[in-house]
Amino acid sequence: MAHRTPAPVRALGAILRALLGACALLALLAGVPYLLLAVGHQPTELADGTLNLLQQDDGTLFFVVLTCIGWAGWAAFTLSAALEIIALLRRRTAPAISGLRSLQSLASFLIGGIVLLAPTAAAAATGGPAVAATASHAAGNSAAAPSPASTASPPASEADQDKWPEHTVTSATELPWDLAEQYLGDGKRWKDIAALNPGLPQLAAGDQYLPVGATIKLPADAAGTGDSGQQHTSQTGTPPTSAELHTSTPASKGRAEEPASVTVQEGDSLWTIADDHGDPKDWPALYEENRGAPLPGGGKFTDPDLIHPGQKLALPPQLTSEPPSSSQEKEEEKEQPPAPDDKDTTKAPEADPGTADEAPETAPDASAPGTPAPVPSGANAPTQTAPASSSALAPAAVWTGAGALAAALVGTLATRRVLQQRRRRPGRRIPMPTGRPAATEQGLRAAQHPSGFSLLNATLRTLALNAAAAGRPLPALDAVVLHETKVDLHLAEPQAPVKPFTATSADQSVWTCSASSADIAEPEQLSETEMPYPALVSLGWTETGGHLVLIDLEHIGILNLDGNRDTARQVLQAIAVELASTPLAGHLELTALADTAPGLDTAAPERVARIADPSAALTEVAAHTADQRNALTAIGAETLRAARLLDDAAGAWTPHILLAQDLPGDATNSLLDALTAEPRTAGAVITTHAAAALPELTWTLDCPDAEQPIVLPGSHLPVRLQGLADEHFADAIDLLTLAASDSDVPAPTWPTDEDDAETSASSPVPAPSPPPADERDDDLPGEYAEIEEADEPGTPDSERAKAPAKEQPQPAPGKPDGPTGLTLAEVLAEPGEPSVTAPLPAPPTVPGPPTNAPALQPQESLVTAPTGPTVLLLGPVSVDGAAGRIDSSRRNAGTELVAFLALNPGVDHHAIDDALWPGRLVGKEMRNAVVSRTRSWLGKDTDGHLHFPRVQDAGDSRYRLGTQVSCDWTRFQHLARTGLAHHDEDGTLALRHALSLVRGRPFGGIDPTRYAWAEPAIQEMVSAIVDVAYELSTRCREASDFPSALWAARRGLLAAEESELLHRQLFLAHHAAGDLEGLREAATRLARINEQLLDGADMEAETAELLRNLLPRPTARTR
Template sequence: MRLLRALGALVALTALLLGVPAALFAWGDLGALAPSRWGTLWSGAATAGTVIAVVTLVGWACWVLLMVSTVAEVVATLSGDRVRWRVPLTGWVQPIVAGLLAAVVAGLPGVSSMERFGEHEPMTPPSIAVPSSVAESDVAAAPGSIRSSDAEPSLSSSRSVHVVADGEELWTIAENRYGDGQRWQQIAEANGLTLDSPILPGMRLVLPGVPQAQAVAGPGAPPQSAPDRVVVRAGDSLWTIAEEHLGDPERWPEIADLNRTLIIDPDEIEVGWTIVLPHAEEEDPPSPAPIPEDSEQDPWQAEPTGTPADPSATSTPTTTASPDATGAGQPPSGNTAAPATSPAPPPTQVGPPSARPHSDTDDAPLFTREPLRLLAGGLTAALAAAVSAGLVVRHRIQSDQRDLGRRPVPAGESSRRLEAVWAAQADEATEPSGVTGTTVIVGETLDEQQPVTFDLTGVTVVRGPEALTRDLLGAVCTCLASAEWSATTEVVVVGRGLAWTTALDSPMLRYAPEAAVELRAAAERAHHRRVAADELDADLAEVVVFADLLEADERDLLIEVFEDAPGMAAVVIDNPGRTPWTRHGCVIRVDDEATARVGEGAPFVPCLVGAPARRALIDLHASATTTETTRAPWWADDPPPGVSTIHNPPDILEEASMTAVDAHRDRPTLLLLGPIQLVGTRGTRPSRAVKACEEYCGWLLENPGQSSQKMAQSLMVAEATRRSNMSRLRVWLGADERGQQFLPEAYTGRIQLHPGVSSDWDELQLLIQAGVNRTPSQALVQALQLVRGEPLADAAPGLWHWAEQWRRDMIATLRDIALVLGQRSLDSDDLEVARWALKRGLACAPTDELLLSMMIRVEHRLGNRGEAERLVMLVTRLARTRGYDLRVDTVMLIQEVMEGRIRTRKA
C-alpha cells in the first residue's frame, strides 16, 4: 500500500510539473495580449481569444509557483527540514506539494512512514537551526519532523530536539519535559536564547538532559511503535490521543492517570502540553462505559481489580529511580535495592475521583482525602486553608479599591478550578495548634489526616529526589508566605528553583539568586543577632530557604552561620547521591509522593506543591493583586452627549425590606442576594440535604445544559450522591400548571432547568440590562430592594466553593449600583435616598472605600458629625491595617470633614 501510494503521488506530481506546461503549450494562446491589441482590451471589445489568453497567463503563473514550491520542499526534505524558506504566494499550493512529496519519499526502500509529514503547515516560522553536532536521529519525534527508524543515533540519547507547538513558551516546555519550569534557563543557554527571544510554533529547541523520545506512530501502527510522550495539538482530546497513539480510544483513563500531576480535568487539556503515554504492551484496565442520566450506576466507580479500596491497605509502593541534577537516576535514601525498571501499576480508580463519599446527610464527611489531595495539586487541607484565606483577603482589598464600573481581570479557568478545590479542602482542615512564627506544614498523617507541622530551627536538610524535595520546599515557602502565624517572619528564597514563590506577593518574602552572596549577607545578619540577642523581638524571625544543591564549602559555611544564630533558620535540599551532611539540625526524608519522615519518626504524606499548583498559585495571586481592570459586564459605555438618565426614586423606602423574604412567588426562585433560600416551589421540601439541593439548583442556573459528569466534577460529589440529591430537588421543585417538571429528566445527557425557575440575581440582571450607568434610578432602587445581605451569606462549609467568582461579581455589581444611585441622589439633594442606597451597598461590601467615603459625605451633609467621624476612623484604620494608600479624593474628603477645609497643596 505504501508503494502504491508513492507511485500515485509520483504520477500526480509529474502530471503537475510536466503535464501543465505541456497543456499550456498545446492549447494556450497569449496572442490576444500582444501590445498591438491593448487598445481593443481597454475598449471593452474583448473576444474569446482574450479570455483564452488571460487563462493561459494565469496558468503559467500558477505553474511557476508550483515549481518554486516543489524545489523548496525538495531542499527541505533533503536537509532534514533544517533548510526551509517561505515562498510568497504559495500558501495554497505548498501543502499539496509537501503531501505528494512526502508520499513519494515514504515509498522509497529503507525510509520509514512519514504519515505526520505535511499534516501541519509546512511553512513554519523561522526556526532555530539544530546544531550540526546533533544527529537527525537525536531529534525528538514531533509534528512536522521526519525521522528514519533505521538510523543509528550518533550521539548519546541524553539530549533531544523539541518542536515548539502553538502556545508553548520556554517555561511550559521546561515544566512539561523536566518537571520544573525554572529549568528554562538550560534550554535558553543550549539554544542561544534569552527570556525576551520570540518562541514561535515550529522552532526546534535542543533539550539537554532529556532522553530521546521514540518516533511518533500514526493510526493503526503496531502497539510497540507508540511514543513515550506526545505534544497536544489544537483539537486534541484524551480520547483522540488514545485512539491515535494507542489504537484504542477507551484507554484515555490510562493517559489521565500517568499525567495526573498535569491533567486536573480530563475534559480540558491545553495545546503545547507534553503528555506521557503508557506502554502499549501493558494490559489496559477496563474503562467505564457511558451511563445514561437516569441510571443509578456511578460512572466514576472503577471496575474491581483485586486491590483494596483503602489506599492505606495497599502494598508498599514500588520504588523508582529519581533524577538528580544531571538527570542520572539515584535510589531513594534508605533503599539499597536496585531501582525498579517496570512502571508502577496504574491506580485502582480511573477517571475524575469522587471527592464526597456516598452520603445523603448534611453532617457526613465531605471529602475523601487522597483523591482530593490529587485534585488539589498536592496541597494538604491545612495549607489549602492558609492559601485560601490569603486569597480571600487579597481579593477583598482589590475589590474595595477598584474604580466604578471596572472589574479586575479574573484568573484562568484551570486556576479557578484549583482555587475551588482548595476552598473546599480548607473547610475540612484542622487548624494546627502550638504554632510559632517559623512553624510550617509539611504534610498530613496517614491515618487521621491531621496536619504535620515542623518548627524550623537551626539547619533543616530535606533529603530525597530533587524534584520532590523542591516541591516540599515550595510548600514550606507557601506556608511561610500565607499562614497568619508567620506574618512577622522574614523569608529569603535562594536559587532559581523557587523563584516562582515571589509571585505569592508577600511583603516578608524576598528572592536572592546566588547562594554564595546570600550566605555572606546572612553571616553578617547572624553576627548582629548574636551581638544584640537580648534586645531581639522573639516574633521577628528569619528563614532562608536554599533551593539549589550546595557545594561542600558552602554547606560548612551554612552550618557555621545558622547553627546557633538566634531567630534564624535555614532549609536546604540534598539527594541520596551526595555525601551526607556531617552536621545538621534535622533531616526530613522524602521517599516518594506518598511517604516522608522527620528523622526516624513515623511516616506521613508530604505536602508537595507540584506543577499545576505552582501555576495556579502564580496565576491566582497575580489576579488577586493586579491593578489592571477591564470594563465590567454590568457597565455600559458612556452615553452619547445629550442623553440623560432618569432619576426618579420613590419618596419612601422601607428599611424593613432588607431582611424580608418574598414568599409569595408563584414560580421556584432561588434567593442568592443574602441568606440562600429556595422559595416558590410546588413540591415537598426534602427532610435532608436541603442545603445541597439549593446548591445544585444554583449550579444548574449558572451552568445550563451541562452534562452530569461535568456537574459531578464541579461540585466534587460522588455520582450516586448527585443522583440522590437531584431526585430530592426534582420533587421539591415540582411541576408547572401543565404538569411539566421544573427539573426535567435529562434523557439527552444535558441537564436543563425549566425556564420558569429563576433567581433574584437573574431578576437584578434584567433590571440593569442596559448597564448600571444607563439604568433609570427607579430600576436601581428595585434592584437594591432585592438585597437581604451579602450574597451567599450562609453558604454551608464545603458547599458553593465553585461559585466564588460568581459571588464576587454579585458583590461588585451591587456595590456599583449603590454608588451610582447614591451619587445621583446626592446631586439631586435626596440625602435619605442616598443613605438608603449606600446602606444596601455596605451590606454587601462593608469595607469598600468608595461606599464608605460617599457615606461620610452624606452623614456630613446631614449634620451627623459623630457618625461621620466614626466612618472616618473606620476608613483610616482599614487602610493602615491592610497596608494600602487612600485615594486622593478620600483624603481630601476626610480633611474637609475633620478639619473643615482641604489643606493647601501648593505654596
C-alpha cells in the same frame, strides 16, 4: 522501582505453601473424622434415649454433644471445600453461604495453595525464571495520561480491546505483581490490571500464577521495559472514551444479521441495561436472548441475577434502539424492580471512565455573570479518573490532602481580592483567572480546611499565654499533628504539659488539646499574644488517618530534602508556597536563592526576596542570625522560645528562611554552624542539595520515588510528603500574581432582553419601601445593615434565618504594597483651620450599559408576585418558596445544586460532578440521589410541571431548572442594566429595585469547603452591586435626596463593607445633609472596619483627602 523477589524464591515459597496446604486439607478432611470415630462418643451410646436425660449424667451426654458439634463443623468445612473445588473446576467464583464465610475462606486458601503446585513444578524445570519477552506501547502520551491508581477503570468492550496496551503470558511463573512492576513501575498497582481483566480469577486473587497464553489488558500508562518480544498494543494507543464504553454496538455492514450488543459495566443489571435501551420491563427478553452465552473467564450465562463486567449481551429487537444520549449516562433514579436483584461480582464504586489529565484549555470569561466557573460540559467535557501521579491529576484532585497549603493560598487570594475591590474603578472588574489556574483555584477551595488553622492558632497562643504566666519556656517541637477536633504536639524532650494541653503520665512527650477544651483562651486574650511558632509549615500527612503534620523550621534549623531530586524539588515548592501565604506567621522573611521556587518573589514580594549571588544570600542570613543572637544576649534570654514570651520583645524575632535548591559549598559551613549553634535563632535553611558536609543536627529526609511514607526524626512519625509538581506550582504562582495586580479589566456586557426574557417573565421583584426615618439605625451585619422587611426578596425559612453571619476574609499575611493613605487618627489630628470649601474630587462616571438597553416597563411590571421557587444568592444562599420538603441534613447539597443550575443552565452530569464534588469520583447513585431529592424538594407548579425537569424530558439531555424558578441575581442584572441606561426617575427606581434584592455579601454564610465553583460569580456580583449602589447614591445626592443616597450606599456596603468608594459616598451625603455627627460616626466605622478587615490596613489616599476637606480640623488653643 520496588524490590522484586527472585523467581526461585517465589517458586520455593509457593511449593511450601502448596505442601502445607495439602497436609492441612488432608488433616481436616480425613484426620478429623478419624479422630471423631476413634476417641469421640457417638450418639449410639445413648441407647436408653430420654432416660439418659432423667438420670445423673456421668459425662457421657456431654461428650456425645461435643462429638456431634465436631461432626457438624467437619461437615460444614467439607461442604465449603467441595464448593470451592467445584467452582475452581468451572472457573467461577464460589457462592458465598451465610455463616460459612470463614470456613470458605480457609478452604479457598488451602486449595489455592495446592493449585499453585502445578505451575510451580513447571517453573522448577526451567533453567531460570522466565519473564515474558513482550513490550507494549504506552497509550498516547504516557507523561500526561492518568493512571488508575485508586479507582479501577471499567473494562472496554470487545470492539475496543485493541485500544488498550496488552500483554501475553508466556511463562508459567508470572504473577500480577510482576506485571505491575514491569509495566507500571509499582507492584502494588496489580489491582489496576486486575480491574481491567475481570475474567481472570488469578488476577483477582493477586497471588496466583497467570495461565500461559492469556492476553491481559494493561492500563493506559503502561510502558514496556524490554526491547524485544512480541507487541500486543494497538498502534492507536488510545484507551476508549466513556462514550464508547457503554453504548450499544451495532453490527457491521458485512454482518447485518447480527443483533446489536452492549458490554456490561460495573453497577449494571439487566433491568438498568433494558432501561437504557428501551423499557426496563423487557429485561426477561434480554435474558432469554443471551441465555447460555459464554461468560468472561469461562462458564455460561444461566443466572439473570448475576452478570459480569466485560460480559457482552446481545440486545433483543425491542431493545435495539439507541439510548437517549450516547455520551451521557441516564441521570434519573430508577424505580427498583421486584426482580432481578442487582447483583454484581464486583463491589467497587462506580467511576466514569476516561481521563482527566489536564484542565480545559479554555474557560468562560471570568467576569461573565452567567458562567461563573470554568466548568466543562458537553460531549467534549473531560471525565474523571483517579490517576496515580500528581502530574496527571486534575487540579481539584491534586490538592486533596493539602488542606493547610490550600487554606493558606485561598486566604491570601481572598485578602488580595478585597484590596483589588477597594482599588477597582467604577464600571471595571478585578482580573480573575481562566483556564487551568481557574480550575486549580476550584481545587484549592474544595481541599482547604480553614478551621484547622483557627484551632492550631488558638491552642498555640493559649499555650504561650499560660507558659508566660507560669514562667516556663515554650517547649521545642519535633512535630505537630492536626486532627479534625484536636492538636497533638510531639515534643523534643518530655515534660509536664501546660494548659490547654494535657498528657498521660506514661508519655509526656506528646501533648494533646481538644477543640472543645475549656482552657482555650478567649479571642480577646489571644489577640494580645503573638504566634509562638511562626515558622510552622506543613510537611505532609500521617500514614494512618491522613492527619496533617507540621514541623517547626526554627527548631530544625537545617532541612535537607535528599533522595529523588524531582520529589525533593516538589516538596520544597510546596513548603515555599505555604510559607509565602500562611496566616500563622503574621510576617516572616524568605530568601530564594538563584532559580529556587521561580516566580515566588513576584507573587509574594512582601515576604520573598530573590538573590542570585549565593555569597550575598548566605551573608544576609548570617547577619540576621548574628543580630538575633546579640539581641538574646542583651535581654538576658537563654533561648529564642523564652524570648518570645517577653512583653518587650514584640516583633523582634521575625523568622528568616533561606530556600536553596542547590546550596553552594563556599562559605556554607560557617552559616550552617551558626544556625545550629546555641542559643538558636529564628532562622532556617531548606535545601535539596548541599555541596558541603551538613552538621549532625541537620534533618535529612529521604524523599522517595513514589508515595511512600518516610519517618520523621525525633517523633518517628510515618509521614507521606506533600509536594507541588512544576505545573501546579506554576498555577499557584499565577493565582497569587494575578490577585496582586493593581490593574482592573473591563466589565462584562450586561445580558440583553433576549438573554433574560424567559427569566424576566417569571422572576418577581419586591416593591421598595421608602427610606427609614432614622438613617443611623444600623442593626444588621456589616456596620451599615439597614434593611426593611418589605425589601426582602422572600420570606426566609427557619433554616435561612439561622444562617451564620457573613464570613470575614482571612487576615492578610503582610501589608499591602503600593501607596497608602492616612489613618483616621492621623487625619483628625492635624491642626489647622476648618476647610470645607476646598474643591471636592469629581465623582468618577460609571460606564453605562450597551445602547440597546430596553425601554422601561410600567412600574407594576417590576413588582410581580413569585410563581415558583426563588434562588437567593445576593446574601446567604437559600431557596425560597420550594413546594416540597427535604431533610435538613441534606438541604445544603440540594441548595448548592439549585444555585449552580441557576447560574449554569444546560449542563451535563460531568459539570455537576466537578462543581459539587471536585476532585472526587462520584457514582451515579450519589448524584441521582441528590438530584432526586432536590427535584422532590422544589416540587411542581400549578400546571403540574416539575420545577426541576427530568433530564430525559429535555431535548438536549441537559440539566436546567424550570421556567417558573427565578433567581435574584438574574433579576438584579436585568434591573441594573435598565436603570443604568435611563437617567430619569424610572431609571432610578429600577436601580433601587435592584439594590432592594441585596441582603448581604453574595453567597454569604456558606461552608468554605463547598461552592468552590462560585468565586468568579461572587466577585462579579460584588462589583456589580457596588457599581449600582455608587450610581444610585450619586444620583440621589445630586437630586438632594440625601436619605436615599445614604440608603443606596449602605445597601451596597452590605455586599462589600470594605469598599471605600461607597464609604466616600456616605461621607459626601452626610456632609451635604449637614450631618456632621453622622459624618464623624461614618468615618470612625470605616477606621474600625479597616483595622479588623485587613489586619490594620491604611485608609486610601483619596478617602483621607476627602475627610480632610469635609471634617473640621481641631484648632490649637491660645492662652
